[in-house]
Amino acid sequence: MNDSQWLQRGVLALGCEKSDALANAHVLVIGLGGVGSWAAEMLCRAGVGRLSIIDADRVDVTNVNRQMPALHSTVGQYKSDVVAARLRDINPSLVLNVENVYVDEENIHTLLDTLKPHFVVDAIDTLPSKAALVVACWQRGIKIVSSMGAGAKSDLSKIRTGELWRTENCVLARNLRRLLREWRGKYKLPVVFSAEEANKAAVAPNPAGGKPIIGSLGYYTAVFGCYLTEYVIRNI
Numbered sequence: 710m711n712d713s714q715w716l717q718r719g720v721l722a723l724g725c726e727k728s729d730a731l732a733n734a735h736v737l738v739i740g741l742g743g744v745g746s747w748a749a750e751m752l753c754r755a756g757v758g759r760l761s762i763i764d765a766d767r768v769d770v771t772n773v774n775r776q777m778p779a780l781h782s783t784v785g786q787y788k789s790d791v792v793a794a795r796l797r798d799i800n801p802s803l804v805l806n807v808e809n810v811y812v813d814e815e816n817i818h819t820l821l822d823t824l825k826p827h828f829v830v831d832a833i834d835t836l837p838s839k840a841a842l843v844v845a846c847w848q849r850g851i852k853i854v855s856s857m858g859a860g861a862k863s864d865l866s867k868i869r870t871g872e873l874w875r876t877e878n879c880v881l882a883r884n885l886r887r888l889l890r891e892w893r894g895k896y897k898l899p900v901v902f903s904a905e906e907a908n909k910a911a912v913a914p915n916p917a918g919g920k921p922i923i924g925s926l927g928y929y930t931a932v933f934g935c936y937l938t939e940y941v942i943r944n945i
Contacts, residue, residue, distance in 0.1 A: 712802060716756050723942070728756055734945050735759040735804075737826035739812055739842060741788040742766075743925055744856045745832025746777035747934030752830075753796045755942055759804040760796065761824050764789045765811035775927035814841040821845055828945060830937050831855040836881075840888040847896045854940045857882045857902035859933045860923035861912055867905035870936055873898040878906045899944075901936040 720728045736757050738749045741764035749762055766788050772779035778791035793807045806824060810816065814837060821829075829846050831853055833839040839855065846853040855873070858881035869876075874893060876882040879902045889898070911924035 715800075719754070719756055723755075727942070727945075730945050731756045731942065732758040734828065735761065735824075735826045736828045736830060736941060736945075737761040737763070737821075737824055738830045738832065739763045740832030740834065740856075741776075741778065741792050742772070742832065742834065743775040743927065743930030744859060744933045744937070745830065746788065746792055747931040748830050748832060748856075748937040749792055749796065749934075750777055750799070751935055751938040752941060753799050753803060755938065756800075757803075757941075759806075761806035761808070761826060762789050762792055762796075763808040763810060763812055763820070764792075765809055775925055775930045777931075811838075812842060813838050817841050817845045821849060821851065826851060828941050829853040830941060832934075832937070834881075836884055836888060839885060843885075843889060843898055844892065847892065852944060854899045854901070854937055854944075855885075856933055856937055857885075857900050858907075859903065859930045860925045861907040861909070862903045862905045863908070863926055863929055864903070864905045865929065865932055867903050868901065868932060868936060869904055870899065870901055870940055873900050876900060876902045877904050879903065880907070899940060901933050901940070 734757055736752055738745050768779045768783045768786050768788055770784050778788045783791045787809050789807050789809050793805055796803055796805060829851055831842055857879045882902055913922045915922050
């Protein structure tokens with residue numbers, strides 16, 4: 710079998726010019742949960758030539774309903790390692806960088822300066838780290854698209870690709886706007902969000918304390934990942 714035969718239908722759909730651009734692109738995906746794991750897989754299947762993936766978490770049994778690396782057989786393994794094995798199986802020629810690290814305000818600058826991606830997919834769910842990543846990309850002129858909240862929602866028809874300052878019915882987007890308010894008017898941030906109002910019944914107290922448990926569905930978070938992938942492909 711020809712090494713590139715598996716890409717045949719993708720090239721037909723995208724055209725040679727776009728396919729070549731993807732093959733020469735380096736995309737960084739940060740966060741490999743219910744959204745980011747699917748974005749990483751779809752970018753790989755689309756023919757992105759180089760991927761960097763970052764996530765510090767291990768697979769938990771509660772991830773199985775929605776996250777690509779989460780199987781009962783992978784519980785306890787690093788998500789990034791499980792995703793990496795799958796991506797290499799999809800495309801053995803893929804240039805892949807894997808980091809089992811937690812991204813924060815301290816290390817994001819070093820990571821970006823070392824990896825030098827052409828595009829960043831932000832699937833982080835921790836607000837300070839998310840804001841730090843966005844600002845660091847803006848400062849370096851790196852293209853970025855961010856995922857907003859996909860929890861407590863289920864209507865696929867309400868998923869949108871838009872601009873951070875114009876989102877609606879998204880608590881994560883509202884809180885991110887607050888952290889980035891000094892940058893408003895200077896930069897725009899493309900985001901994938903849902904205009905659906907959150908289902909309050911899908912939020913439950915955490916018996917262990919801390920953040921509440923927010924219900925989420927695999928088909929829904931996966932579509933968020935697909936929307937992120939589409940944005941990257943269109944704007945690479």
